[in-house]
């Protein structure tokens with residue numbers, strides 16, 4: 028039995044025009060401690076799959092099981108970071124993280140929970156902003172709070188939906204390193220599933236990269252296995268032949284659509300100009 032098993036998953040949504048099938052025939056098995064990225068064009072159902080694993084969506088068909096148990100809803104075994112931060116607007120940086128730790132972490136004293144909170148605020152570089160409210164922060168800062176909160180509750184699985192999308196390149200690079208550091212510290216036992224649009228990010232972090240087809244009824248197009256050595260160093264891996272091969276492969280899988288998008292864009296521009 029594999030740690031996470033997604034079998035024949037289909038998810039449809041009711042819409043005013045009828046049923047919309049976002050994903051279909053998704054079969055994916057993930058080992059404990061694996062880092063898997065999901066990439067694909069906008070709207071191909073990446074978040075839908077993550078939401079099914081997170082327990083926020085129920086499969087229309089098929090199953091999602093963790094350790095053989097069907098996912099019935101969200102749980103403290105899965106820490107989730109969404110694109111839209113989902114911070115509580117009336118709580119400060121510190122309180123947003125502490126509240127989550129307090130609710131999710133058992134068998135620790137209040138002081139230990141405070142220590143955990145401090146540790147993760149520091150990890151994301153927000154110590155000097157700890158008393159700020161979400162409305163007083165930039166998008167990137169809010170995203171870092173959401174990341175710290177997900178890490179601080181120490182879940183078995185981290186579900187990261189474009190977690191670094193809003194960050195500047197330098198912070199993003201730091202967060203990649205922190206993510207892998209944490210994963211190493213926990214003896215690589217935490218399973219990480221990440222949605223990203225960033226090919227380099229996916230290659231740097233992942234053991235496998237799942238490439239989706241376009242929707243509707245999107246499914247898995249291909250899964251790339253990465254054999255780049257760990258620990259990885261960004262400067263070193265970019266010159267490795269395997270890095271180049273995988274990058275080319277991913278680009279070519281995603282490229283056709285980019286050209287179509289550009290054609291659409293120019294057509295739209297022409298219509299507007301005309």
Ligand SMILES: Nc1ncnc2c1ncn2[C@@H]1O[C@H](COP(=O)(O)OP(=O)(O)OP(=O)(O)O)[C@@H](O)[C@H]1O
Nearest residue numbers: 040042047049068069070071072073074075076242
């Ligand atoms: N609640 C819903 N009701 C109707 N359609 C939905 C619902 N949620 C998602 N969809 C549709 O399902 C498809 C997949 O959406 P999803 O958010 O999973 O895509 P995605 O690959 O994560 O996109 P992006 O990269 O833009 O975030 C889209 O066409 C979306 O419009």
